[in-house]
Amino acid sequence: MTVTIPAPIRTRRQVFPFTAIVGQEEMKLALLLNVIDPKIGGVMIMGDRGTGKSTTIRALADLLPEIDVVAGDPFNSDPQDPDLMSDEVKQKLEQGEAIATVKKKVQMVDLPLGATEDRVCGTIDIEKALADGVKAFEPGLLAKANRGILYVDEVNLLDDHLVDVLLDSAAGGWNTVEREGISIRHPAQFVMVGSGNPEEGELRPQLLDRFGMHAEIHTVREPDLRVKIVEQRADFDANPDVFSQKYDAEQSALQEKIVQAQQLLPSVKLDYDLRVKISEICSELDVDGLRGDIVTNRAAKAIAALEGRTEVTVDDIRRVIVLCLRHRLRKDPLESIDSGYKVSKSVARVFGLELEE
Structure with missing residues (x-):
């Protein structure tokens, strides 16, 4: 006998609400400004361990309104903006083909510390390209991050060359992969957020300068605030849905504020x-x-x-x-x-x- 278990109503993991985060105003402001104008060039967040860096960045990505993307496109191409479109989508539009669009949540892509350049930038399958005469491209994390947020925790421990590649893409808005005379490029416009602990070393001044903003965060010292933060976290972990509902109105108001600011x-x-x-x-x-x-x-x-x-x-x-x-x-x-x-x-x-x- 087969028992069918009904699918849960909520299939997406609940994220701690951005408006519920206590303190760390410097970090929150820097992140909001970069979302309003990604050309600011990203944020480097340096501070103590356990101060909610990752929680805040995930909360921001979850707060942002859904965006229109071309259906089935691995680069989250914008159906309206040629600068945020893959060459394939541009070609279809130039030939007068209709393209389907879907609404999608803004992506937050986590870059693992051990990531290789191929994993980040994508790879070209040379054998397939030579055998079939097509540009066989396997997209990397930069493709996934287009029009979203790329988060690099412990960026000060990442290989300098890889940090350079990320910052070049963030500044230029395009990622180019070349191998054996074959070249492929795709849009890669994202807000780059790096975080780290100063005790583990700073980035070189040349790389640090490439980040638009630098926010410092410190452990909250006031006992009352610490208790509030601990209680909030416990309430959220116990029942994420009920806790998040309390902040629905504030979340909606801030989301609307961001949209109006972008316009x-x-x-x-x-x-x-x-x-x-x-x-x-x-x-x-x-x-x-x-x-x-x-x-x-x-x-x-x-x-x-x-x-x-x-x-x-x-x-x-x-x-x-x-x-x-x-x-x-x-x-x-x-x-x-x-x-x-x-x-x-x-x-x-x-x-x-x-x-x-």
């Missing part, structure tokens, strides 16, 4: 005088290159959009500039990253503000 972002203006002052701060702090200026400009616009405004204020710049510059001040790999004091001091001088304690 508003192209309209946000940053005055020329403020742009000059940002560059003056970067110059005064001896920041190499122009990446610091560019990222600060983008982040200031993103925070204005998040709050529903089309004009960037001095306060917007003050709130994001430490996150954008603190990791760019380190010239020597043996130096520790500035806590933000040097940046805040320079901001206070250039904008004529009082230095916050």
Whole structure:
């Protein structure tokens, strides 16, 4: 006799709600701004073990609204944006073929520490290519991460070459695989989030500079807050559905806020005088290159959009500039990253503000 067990109503694993996370405001802000404008260039999160880094990033991916993707496409191609489309989809559209689309949750791809370059970038099956005359491509993690979030835990322990490959793809928005004269490329535009523990070593300054923002997180010291966090976790583990329902309204409101900010972002203006002052701060702090200026400009616009405004204020710049510059001040790999004091001091001088304690 065969017994049929009904399928559970909820087939997707419940994720801790983003709006329920207590504290760690710096990390949460950096992640939200990168989701609003992925061109900021990702976030490096450094902090103590057990401070909820992975939980927060998974919660953010779960919070984001579903996106339209081309059905059956391994690269999560956008049916509207040619920059986020695979060559195969573009070809079909150029030939006037109709393409089916589906709604899909934003992907969060975990990069394992032992991953090889082939696993990350994808591989070309040379034998099949030569025998059948087709470009036989096995997509890697970068294909899966297109239009999503790529999370690398313990990024400071990852091979420098692999970090370079990831950051190149994140910056350019494309991944190219070449082997034996065969070349294949596909869109790979994602928010790269790296995390690590400073005790296990820092990234080289050249690689650290490639991350748009750098957030520091610390273990909560206040006993009341610690108790609240422990109780929340226990409640969630005991009954994820009931716990999550309490935050449904807040989750929906934040999701709507993110969508509106993404739509508003192209309209946000940053005055020329403020742009000059940002560059003056970067110059005064001896920041190499122009990446610091560019990222600060983008982040200031993103925070204005998040709050529903089309004009960037001095306060917007003050709130994001430490996150954008603190990791760019380190010239020597043996130096520790500035806590933000040097940046805040320079901001206070250039904008004529009082230095916050």
